[in-house]
């Protein structure tokens with residue numbers, strides 16, 4: 395079983411740098427991985443990468459060269475970069491734990507442990523869910539109290555699976571859940587993970603279970619309230635630029651991923667695209683040329699992650715993601731082409 399394999403791989407390492415995404419799934423996965431590494435007595439460090447910039451893998455390894463292994467969580471670095479790193483650093487182990495990829499690369503170096511549950515053809519769940527199941531493989535029912543952290547990550551990616559829900563229901567029955575409906579403590583915690591400072595959350599997250607008072611004292615509530623305020627302001631300022639029977643396109647001033655997930659709920663039968671100007675240098679700030687793009691879609695048989703990677707490999711800068719939630723970067727002049735492309739595929 396895959397979780398046992400991952401557990402065995404982690405047992406064998408001496409130390410690790412954990413690299414994770416800064417969204418609720420990445421944060422939760424990193425917290426669970428910390429609990430696992432702590433209990434196994436491994437040394438580790440953690441880097442929270444900004445998912446808007448797919449940080450250069452080379453720099454991460456170069457800046458953290460004292461580690462003999464690296465654990466990537468919810469961090470879909472391109473396969474060719476992963477393989478290049480593993481080939482260049484044969485004395486180190488690269489453990490790739492994710493749920494974004496569609497296929498396993500044909501030639502894997504021995505020291506690249508490739509655990510992408512989507513590529514492996516397993517039932518799709520969150521990365522936090524993978525970390526949770528690894529923890530449960532190792533520490534059995536004693537790990538169940540961390541199921542609430544797995545829930546938060548899974549909700550963040552809209553991927554709550556039966557196993558986690560069952561553990562959560564049994565562990566927290568009469569406290570958080572009734573008839574499988576997540577009552578408000580889970581939502582409040584989820585918002586903390588969604589709008590909170592990801593670095594702080596990763597640093598203190600396990601205290602939520604081990605010492606709740608210390609956890610809540612560690613939260614920067616001003617930071618959260620500022621982000622929530624700006625979130626609603628951006629929603630109020632969305633500008634509709636295209637609408638058809640199945641496609642809806644908005645332009646936003648800044649942050650688009652959370653807005654897209656939120657707005658999509660209100661238009662469940664449409665593919666939703668949100669774009670926002672983005673600049674890679676000073677000149678582009680004055681003369682915008684690129685859009686950040688976030689796509690959401692719950693139409694059956696559509697895989698917008700695949701479509702975005704197909705489109706951006708032809709016209710865009712980069713793109714990809716999940717069947718129901720994808721993103722990328724395109725040239726502003728190509729937005730019409732993207733709309734045309736998606737209309738033709740619908």
Ligand SMILES: [Mn+2]
Pocket residue numbers: 419420468520521551
């Ligand atoms: Mn994820």
